[in-house]
Amino acid sequence: MNDRPLRRTVVTGIGVVAPGGVTRKAFWTLLSDGRTATRRISLFDASTFRSRVAAECDFDPAEAGLSAKDCRRSDRYVQFGLAAAAEAMAESGLEPTEELLNRMGVVMGSAVGGTTALEQEYVVVSDAGRDWLVDGDYAGPFLYQALVPSSLAADIAVRYGVHGPVQVISTGCTSGIDSIGYAHQLIQDGEADVVIAGASDSPLSPVTAASFDAIKATTPDNHDPEHASRPFDRDRNGFVLGEGAAVLILEELGHALARDAPIYCEVTGYASRSNGFHMTGLRPDGAEMSLAIAECMRQAKLNPTDISYICAHGSGTRQNDRHETAAFKRSLGNAAYGIPVSSIKSMVGHSLGAIGAIEMAACALAIDTSVVPPTANWSHRDPECDLDYVPRIAREQAVDVALSVGSGFGGFQSAMVFRKFKGVRQ
């Protein structure tokens, strides 16, 4: 392993658009209260689908500062991204000079990008699926932006006049961790000093619902939407789709200190591995996720007992929660039993690529406020999921080190560690 001296990355701003609360504060209040934002799908007619519940954002673009032109040009997921970026930038207090803009990047994750808009336009140009040879004359003016998810980072870069490296990372459900990880590496290697990093997805549309229905990945529990997402519970039976975005301002430590910036925490580890096993299946041993966690811990120079909190992937599918629990035990040993583990997907659903960034925002806020968010709806112990899942009620406790993991279609397994910043010497 090549141990070059690497620069350090800190988090100096957070913006969130999440179900149950647009803005960082509303999001954190929801989680601290252990309330759930899952409900019957209202964004489209879901009556024919197996799973008809989701965690939707009550997002008002105008309230989020977006213009009518922004709304025409940008899909819902890009609007989320712009709104989260605006909140994070405002909090960071950055007023970039031309010189800084050259050293500033944007790295955003998205699993399905403009799928929702692509489907809506498809219905028109194909005459509701009747024509294979579609009539492009009926397509909207910004359809190309919907086809290529690079639009997400580009639109944010344009908003702030960013001139450094800009990228979209699309590794399915680990996109959010992987985009923040990519941004962290840009800072470590000196390719950028500040990066607007996060992820956004708005996948709530018929084609997404049908896709997950087809493989029974989402829950069929439509009778009680508020309690439909039950990660780690014995009776869990699939995830609840969500939507949203989170953006973190990542900044090189020296740069942040020089301008006396507010520092939430330090990014001290990031790693990902692929399971090389199956596009959707997970081997029960959690080997690759465990290796990603171990590599994170090595980078962060931490022992398992140093971890205060694990923000789990906890999607609420039978196999994920078992796989993940095994990975924690495999990588952390007996220490895993003493660490609070929770899944915020119990409250805000699974927003595919976005959720990883939303979970990293939760880790930063947990460190900042000394609150561990709970796993809502957890009530029955599963013998295969036997860790401390922080049932239903948040805990007030100091959080020095937060670990978060993600697992996604394609076999991607990612892990990231945030640590409370206590000064230049660790």
Added chain:
Amino acid sequence: MSVADHWATVTQGKSMLKEISLFDASNCATRIAGEVPDFDITGRVDGRLVVQTDRWTWMAFVAAEQALRDCGIDASVIDPYQLSVVLASSSGGNQFGQKELQRLWSQPARTVGAYQSIAWFYAATVGQLSIRHQAKGHSSVLVSESAGGLDSIGHAVRTIQRGASIVLAGGLEAPLSPYALACQMRSGRMSTGDDPGSAYRPFDANASGYVPGEGGAVIVVEDLEHARERGARIYATIGGWGSTHDGSHDGTDSRQYARALRLALERAHLEPGDVDLFIPDALGVPEMDRSEADAINDVFGAHGVALSSHKSLTGRMYQGGSALDVVTAVQAIQEQVLPGTSGLDRAADGIALKFVPTTTKSTVDNVQIGARGFGGYNSSVVVRRYEQGAGR
């Protein structure tokens, strides 16, 4: 459908553009494209895998297998955690996605097949390759439209610096389905010319937009020491890369593109005068060609740089195109040949560049590639000749 085929296309200036045959495009504004001739996945991978994946992934299966065979590594004997896949992606599994959308919307049952969830999304190809070749190291999927093929090279180097031995980099694109083509039309940058010979003419006085193409490349990027230890044939080294963003949408401002070119040269510790060949983005949209020419002239100055573009032969493959340009660069170094530029009769007013008129033997030590992605992305990679026994 091999490096040799592509090199023949480039050096002989053989146009692969023709009327679209994958579907009836006679009612589309763009009717010309670059298709991979006689592409057939049957028998190349397990039949079950064929039905679970899109044409875009099929092309990656073929390219990755060729690349791994060529590099002489038996993927089954190396540590799977030392093997990574970092590819660029733009529009995902188009043909597959459109079929499933049609099924969903045209039938009362409103369902899609079980493989829609794993075939359409942008990470499908990388996921499939990591399974097929047991690549269990850090993998990623980069989306920066046409700049992505070059960005994947930069990220491959980052990944190697963090411990990987081998990274499959590059990207492929299969943008020729009826709906995907309709989407591309809305970029406002595509040519509507009917004549395959003249529809895509970057930098030419008659430039009128680009013609899409399908394909791309997978490139084995390897840790130098690892390659030396196993006695690998080393084609070239990655000298440097650079990425910037315009910070605006229209792409006519050349300054940030010029800065990306300079960043790549700086990282490679090279001066502009060291570059023997430049392979441009060559969009074929007059104002974009002009701003690309401005950026090149800004960096290379009055002395200029030998410049050669081949996208007019294959069509624009988005991130696949910039990945393929890396292959062209490596071949130019291997063969010590400057391939002639294609699609140019008479340069447009205001475009003063040193185009390579015909394929010629020459010393080629350093090749720089430029690429620009829709929405303001600029990237560059410098590929260098590898000197046996030289230090890093």
